[in-house]
Amino acid sequence: MKKSITLTVNGTAHTIEVEPRTLLVHAIREILNLTGTHVGCDTSSCGACTILIEGKSAKSCTVLAVQANGKSITTVEGLATAEGLHALQEGFHLNHALHCGFCTPGMMLRAVELLEKPQPQRRRDPLGNIRQPVPLHRIQQYRQGHSIRFRQDGRPRIALH
Amino acid sequence: MIECKTSKEIGGMGHSKKRKEDARFIQGKGHYVDDVKLPGMVYMDIVRSPYAYAKIKRSTPPKPWPSLASWPW
Numbered sequence: 001m002k003k004s005i006t007l008t009v010n011g012t013a014h015t016i017e018v019e020p021r022t023l024l025v026h027a028i029r030e031i032l033n034l035t036g037t038h039v040g041c042d043t044s045s046c047g048a049c050t051i052l053i054e055g056k057s058a059k060s061c062t063v064l065a066v067q068a069n070g071k072s073i074t075t076v077e078g079l080a081t082a083e084g085l086h087a088l089q090e091g092f093h094l095n096h097a098l099h100c101g102f103c104t105p106g107m108m109l110r111a112v113e114l115l116e117k118p119q120p121q122r123r124r125d126p127l128g129n130i131r132q133p134v135p136l137h138r139i140q141q142y143r144q145g146h147s148i149r150f151r152q153d154g155r156p157r158i159a160l161h
Numbered sequence: 162m163i164e165c166k167t168s169k170e171i172g173g174m175g176h177s178k179k180r181k182e183d184a185r186f187i188q189g190k191g192h193y194v195d196d197v198k199l200p201g202m203v204y205m206d207i208v209r210s211p212y213a214y215a216k217i218k219r220s221t222p223p224k225p226w227p228s229l230a231s232w233p234w
Contacts, residue, residue: 029195034189035189035192035193035195035196036188036189036190036191037189038193038195039195075189076187076188076189077188077189079188080188085187085188089187089188092183092187093179093180093183093184093187094179096177096180098183098186098187100186101182101183101185101186101187101191102191102193104186104187105189108187
């Protein structure tokens with residue numbers, strides 16, 4: 001028994017038929033063919049499937065597609081605009097904050113929400129993403145809204161948190 | 162000590178390298194194994210024996226398997 005739901009993904013409304021048990025991540029990946037959202041652990045531990053539902057980050061492998069009915073969703077494919085890449089995408093690239101990039105979409109979408117919070121709250125916020133051994137300080141430097149500072153010899157000053 | 166650093170225009174030695182592959186990864190355009198879709202593609206499950214040392218006399222596929230491509234025995 002399939003249910004008809006409407007999802008607004010990256011600004012475009014889609015009406016799709018899903019089984020009640022279909023996970024949101026599978027609806028996004030397999031029905032809408034937006035494979036930028038990844039399934040890392042399937043147990044809501046790793047955060048690779050993180051998306052924004054109404055601007056709030058959520059691990060889409062723990063949300064049923066029917067729960068997101070009528071909601072507005074942002075995935076990694078919706079970060080860039082016609083004007084160019086999102087500042088976070090640019091920042092991840094410039095700061096070498098990714099290796100294989102599998103966890104990166106989730107990292108960036110979580111960071112989008114994180115950076116909208118006021119500073120003190122942001123500092124205490126747990127990462128919520130498990131990653132490959134990418135230099136964490138690079139991700140954190142970027143996610144804490146730091147611009148990379150340079151020492152006098154031109155090399156970046158790396159602060160380990 | 163000799164400083165091995167090429168000029169900024171040339172890049173290379175002494176400069177951090179910008180990765181070419183980042184562009185697709187940060188836009189969700191990477192192509193990972195789970196993203197591959199081919200005609201007639203099937204998923205495989207490996208069913209392991211719960212016994213460390215035993216003879217397999219027969220095995221039967223689980224009933225509610227709707228479209229089983231193949232089963233070894």
